[in-house]
Amino acid sequence: MSELVAALPMYDWPEVRGEVDAQWARLRDAFRQKGIDAPQTLVRSNGDLPSVPGGIRDAAGTLIAPDPATLPPDELDYHKLWLHPALLFAQTCWGPMELGLSRHVQVIGQPSYDAYEGGQGELYSSALVMRTGEGPEVLSPANGSPLLPLDLMRGKRFTFNSLDSMSGFLGLTRDLDVMGESLDIFASRSESGGHRASIVAIAEGRADVAAIDCESWILAQRFEPAAKKVAVVGWTGRRKGLPYITAATTPEKTVKALREAIAGLAEQPLVKRVG
Structure with missing residues (x-):
């Protein structure tokens, strides 16, 4: 053994x-x-x-x-x-x-x-999700660049899986920084403990925005009922x-x-x- x-x-x-x-x-x-x-x-x-x-x-x-x-x-x-x-x-x-x-x-x-929208080879990105109807749904940019709906996110409640998560926290932080912005655009920040929990929190109205890595987003669409109440309104940039x-x-x-x-x-x- x-x-x-x-x-x-x-x-x-x-x-x-x-x-x-x-x-x-x-x-x-x-x-x-x-x-x-x-x-x-x-x-x-x-x-x-x-x-x-x-x-x-x-x-x-x-x-x-x-x-x-x-x-x-x-x-x-x-x-x-x-x-x-x-x-x-x-x-x-x-x-x-x-x-x-x-x-x-x-x-x-x-x-x-490669099998996931927002992914390309060893690179992946995160879907920025909000409740359905709160913003237009968008596809992942073909060139892998960030697509951040600042006007939609500003003043909203941001939830994330963990502070050390590249997909849920650090990647978005860095993309905002490049744009001359920061997480201060959000009214509040809360740690959910997991991507699935973030989706549920948004669907239930306890939060407004989250960054969900592209593979977890596909899993949520397959298995998490709350995902039916959530839509993709933006994307972080692709990274390893x-x-x-x-x-x-x-x-x-x-x-x-x-x-x-x-x-x-x-x-x-x-x-x-x-x-």
């Missing part, structure tokens, strides 16, 4: 667990063909993570995260997952990566967003999507094999090779 762990948590909605498991099965089998002892199943809770007595430490021996065994077993703390020394493969976001995570992991590859990562301690030989395996799956399409 593999002592390594893998997770694909970023789009792992309950309704698509089977699809995510199938994606992992393709990856797992490709990794095993390269001689990698990939785990049979994905981690979906803190309780699934191997214990790290004394806590998780970086290369210098500094404590950077507690032992997963001390965390609520039925929840999943993404940051502790990403920092786990047994991490073979997982998804993260460039927000946490830019805010320090990149020092503790290695990037393996980037997924392709969610990277696949492995632990900083993963051997160079294994990293090379992971990248080769991903490159071999790219034609399905599944992911695109980095480098």
Whole structure:
């Protein structure tokens, strides 16, 4: 039994667990063909993570995260997952990566967003959504540039999934900055805890505007009833999507094999090779 762990948590909605498991099965089998002892199943809770007595430490021996065994077993703390020394493969976001995570992991590859409006290759953008009827619906710009309806958003209540989210918070912040604006155009800001929760908050009238990454928006249209009351009124600019990562301690030989395996799956399409 593999002592390594893998997770694909970023789009792992309950309704698509089977699809995510199938994606992992393709990856797992490709990794095993390269001689990698990939785990049979994905981690979906803190309780699934191997214990790290004394806590998780970086290369210098500094404590950077507690032992997963001390965390609520039925929840999943993404940051502790990403920092786990047994991490073979997982998804993260460039927000946490830019805010320090990149020092503790290695990037393996980037997924392709070609299947989603607002995506192109390894680049993705976020749909700016409001309640249906509060603004004209728009398509994603073909050139991937931002399309921000400032007059519609000004004075409205903005909700976002998390402060370190590139798709829900940082990307929009940067696009506004380029335009000489800031998040101060909004009357208020609130943290919802997730893209799905942001959509529900808008539909229920507890917020007015949110930035939802293009893949999450498609999932919401498939499975979240509240999405029927919400419409796309703008788009953030395209930027690199969610990277696949492995632990900083993963051997160079294994990293090379992971990248080769991903490159071999790219034609399905599944992911695109980095480098």
